[in-house]
Amino acid sequence: xxxxxxxxGAESTIFKTEQWGYPIVLKWRPQxxxxxxxxxxxxxxxxxxxxxxxxxxARALGVSTxxxxxxxxxxxxxxxxxxxxxxxxQLASTLPESRLREICFEFGQSVARMHRGNVVHGxxxxxxxxxxxxxRLWMVDFGLAEWNATTEMxxxxxxxxxxxxETTHWDQQEVMLTAxxxxxxxxxxxxxxxxxxxMDVIRERGRYH
Amino acid sequence: xxxxxxxxxGTAHSFGAGVVSDQGKVLSNVWDMLSPQEGGIHPREAxxxxxxxxxxxxxxxxxxAGIGPHDITLIAFSRGPGLGPCLRATATMARSLALxxxxxxxxxxxxxxxxxxxxLESGFKDPVTVYVSGGNxxxxxxxxxxxxTFGETxxxxxxxxxxxxxxxxxxxxxxGPAIEQEAMKxxxxxxLPYSVKGMDVSYSGMLTAARRLQTEHIPLPDLCFSIQExxxxxxxxxxxxxIAHTKKGEVLLTGGVARNRRLGEILAGVAARHNARFxxxxxxxxxxxxxxxxxxxxxxxTAGDRLSVAESYVLPKWRTDEQDxxxxxxx
Numbered sequence: 001x002x003x004x005x006x007x008x009g010a011e012s013t014i015f016k017t018e019q020w021g022y023p024i025v026l027k028w029r030p031q032x033x034x035x036x037x038x039x040x041x042x043x044x045x046x047x048x049x050x051x052x053x054x055x056x057x058a059r060a061l062g063v064s065t066x067x068x069x070x071x072x073x074x075x076x077x078x079x080x081x082x083x084x085x086x087x088x089x090q091l092a093s094t095l096p097e098s099r100l101r102e103i104c105f106e107f108g109q110s111v112a113r114m115h116r117g118n119v120v121h122g123x124x125x126x127x128x129x130x131x132x133x134x135x136r137l138w139m140v141d142f143g144l145a146e147w148n149a150t151t152e153m154x155x156x157x158x159x160x161x162x163x164x165x166e167t168t169h170w171d172q173q174e175v176m177l178t179a180x181x182x183x184x185x186x187x188x189x190x191x192x193x194x195x196x197x198x199m200d201v202i203r204e205r206g207r208y209h
Numbered sequence: 210x211x212x213x214x215x216x217x218x219g220t221a222h223s224f225g226a227g228v229v230s231d232q233g234k235v236l237s238n239v240w241d242m243l244s245p246q247e248g249g250i251h252p253r254e255a256x257x258x259x260x261x262x263x264x265x266x267x268x269x270x271x272x273x274a275g276i277g278p279h280d281i282t283l284i285a286f287s288r289g290p291g292l293g294p295c296l297r298a299t300a301t302m303a304r305s306l307a308l309x310x311x312x313x314x315x316x317x318x319x320x321x322x323x324x325x326x327x328x329l330e331s332g333f334k335d336p337v338t339v340y341v342s343g344g345n346x347x348x349x350x351x352x353x354x355x356x357x358t359f360g361e362t363x364x365x366x367x368x369x370x371x372x373x374x375x376x377x378x379x380x381x382x383x384x385g386p387a388i389e390q391e392a393m394k395x396x397x398x399x400x401l402p403y404s405v406k407g408m409d410v411s412y413s414g415m416l417t418a419a420r421r422l423q424t425e426h427i428p429l430p431d432l433c434f435s436i437q438e439x440x441x442x443x444x445x446x447x448x449x450x451x452i453a454h455t456k457k458g459e460v461l462l463t464g465g466v467a468r469n470r471r472l473g474e475i476l477a478g479v480a481a482r483h484n485a486r487f488x489x490x491x492x493x494x495x496x497x498x499x500x501x502x503x504x505x506x507x508x509x510x511t512a513g514d515r516l517s518v519a520e521s522y523v524l525p526k527w528r529t530d531e532q533d534x535x536x537x538x539x540x
């Protein structure tokens with residue numbers, strides 16, 4: 001089996017390989033020698049476990065996620081479909097504004113689908129939104145996702161989206177945020193309100209605003 | 210004309226005065242920190258401390274730098290963020306000196322100063338900065354003409370968490386160094402809430418849990434060890450997320466809590482995994498001090514920044530990302 005190092009994430013290394021003639025990726029959470037072993041093992045285990053389940057659960061809620069082929073909890077590895085495409089982070093500045101709006105609207109809808117099922121993504125940055133070669137939107141990286149999400153947790157999710165747009169897409173943040181929140185409200189209707197107002201409260205809560 | 214800048218810092222518990230040349234040479238850096246016999250920092254007491262000790266500290270900074278008042282060509286002061294009474298006491302001294310000596314005044318963002326002094330010391334051009342202190346916990350990187358906060362605490366700062374826990378244990382403010390000493394003797398890990406949300410962290414939950422564990426007669430060294438490993442592990446993770454997200458090749462650790470050696474060790478490991486260079490500011494430049502204000506003042510002044518006395522009101526809630534960083538040409 002040919003393994004190709006494909007990407008280096010914060011907590012994982014992604015390899016690209018093949019299975020039965022189809023491209024797949026292996027997401028491996030390596031040991032981090034600089035962390036206390038107890039903490040490192042607990043994190044790797046719970047996150048691998050959670051990500052595997054959540055990729056499937058989110059799909060049941062109507063969000064496109066890569067299919068999980070197998071999981072090796074001993075080695076903290078998940079094998080899943082390879083998505084041929086690019087991160088929204090990389091694409092955003094290359095797209096015409098109308099197309100960017102469409103994608104963000106769809107991103108907001110995807111987040112809303114999860115929230116409607118009381119699931120939060122936990123790290124909804126534009127690094128974790130993929131657009132494939134057929135212009136389809138995928139959500140990835142569910143290691144920080146959580147079930148039984150409260151209004152507070154949904155508010156944090158929205159706060160993280162706003163933050164990610166401010167820091168990474170500062171020159172397009174208004175267009176992107178507006179479209180994302182429009183998509184969110186479009187799907188949830190009046191149910192969106194509690195999480196949206198909590199997003200503003202959370203922002204004000206930090207030490208120095 | 211060569212610049213000699215007097216920087217005055219007084220955003221919270223510390224008052225500092227430092228003299229720095231436009232060559233980036235720190236000629237002096239004198240400070241004093243309010244450390245109450247018991248309890249934490251009261252803003253009014255801290256501002257009184259600054260008013261009482263300030264003039265002597267400034268005089269000492271000039272003496273140590275080997276200059277007289279008329280050798281100063283620029284005054285920089287910490288304009289925010291911070292405690293209002295402290296900021297006002299400090300700004301008053303800065304304004305008086307600028308008027309008396311007839312030299313220009315610049316207002317410096319305290320958080321930005323922590324980054325810039327770290328860059329001066331390390332030679333870093335464009336780092337991911339982990340800024341940790343009693344009042345701040347932020348992961349910052351430069352993008353689009355601003356220092357942008359990629360992650361921060363959603364509730365209390367890491368230093369604040371350590372101080373409040375230490376106070377429960379009867380330690381004096383600041384408690385970080387005492388906790389570090391105890392942690393070195395600890396080895397058994399007690400699980401504490403680990404709270405990372407995207408690139409943000411939350412410390413209030415683990416503080417509550419740690420205080421509860423303390424009532425269960427767990428040995429203090431083990432408890433301090435567990436607190437450090439959990440709190441620093443969370444920081445390592447958000448720093449790592451910021452590095453992976455921004456793909457920057459330098460990691461800077463700055464702020465008062467940067468003095469903690471275990472934290473430095475962990476973040477050095479994070480940087481190594483991503484083939485990034487790593488620097489921890491040296492202890493004299495880690496906490497709140499005037500040299501960082503003076504140096505950042507020079508950078509701002511050189512880029513054309515001026516602040517008239519009439520407009521030099523303080524900004525207690527001045528966010529890191531609210532200032533255009535005119536002196537940096539990166540995009």
